[in-house]
Amino acid sequence: MAKLEASDTVVLGISLDSPAANAAFAEKIGVTFPLLSDMDKEVLTAYGILKPYDVKGSKFKWAERTTIVVDKEGKIQHVEQGDSAVDPNSALSVCTGLHKPHGQ
Amino acid sequence: MKRFVTAITSLFLLLALAGQFSAAGQEEAIAKTNLKVGDVAPDFTLTSNKWEKVKLSDFRGKKNVVLAFYVLAFTGG
Numbered sequence: 001m002a003k004l005e006a007s008d009t010v011v012l013g014i015s016l017d018s019p020a021a022n023a024a025f026a027e028k029i030g031v032t033f034p035l036l037s038d039m040d041k042e043v044l045t046a047y048g049i050l051k052p053y054d055v056k057g058s059k060f061k062w063a064e065r066t067t068i069v070v071d072k073e074g075k076i077q078h079v080e081q082g083d084s085a086v087d088p089n090s091a092l093s094v095c096t097g098l099h100k101p102h103g104q
Numbered sequence: 105m106k107r108f109v110t111a112i113t114s115l116f117l118l119l120a121l122a123g124q125f126s127a128a129g130q131e132e133a134i135a136k137t138n139l140k141v142g143d144v145a146p147d148f149t150l151t152s153n154k155w156e157k158v159k160l161s162d163f164r165g166k167k168n169v170v171l172a173f174y175v176l177a178f179t180g181g
Binding site: 008010013015021022028034035046055064065067069070071073076079 | 138154
């Protein structure tokens with residue numbers, strides 16, 4: 001993560017937790033990047049990544065684990081979903097690639 | 105060229121994941137994003153854990169942004 005932040009890149013964590021829960025979570029795991037609160041699920045809906053979960057018979061809609069890399073022009077350069085999205089290495093390699101001149 | 109390879113790799117990954125979801129066969133397949141490489145990321149303003157407003161488009165022209173969507177705080181994911 002520190003590597004990512006050094007490569008001209010910011011990381012934003014997003015979930016539907018409250019800012020207070022995110023503050024406690026950030027302190028617990030020691031993250032340095034912002035954790036954003038999408039309690040209305042507006043962004044999760046706009047990005048199309050709400051997923052139904054069934055926890056002991058109770059049904060919820062939460063975010064699917066997703067990593068999206070947005071370049072400096074605001075365009076999406078990389079989308080990764082599912083459990084592999086937990087590993088930041090592929091996002092890192094995309095960001096490193098964005099620094100290279102075009103056509104390489 | 106590298107971007108092209110990345111795009112193709114992402115596409116295969118998405119297809120593989122799509123297969124996984126339909127195999128699970130439960131409810132609507134709403135977890136799969138329609139956003140693709142090359143699309144403009146929908147803008148948003150959200151409140152951070154420090155109660156600051158963070159707007160995606162504020163980073164435009166300055167920084168690449170990695171959006172890391174996670175399921176819930178305190179769940180290790």
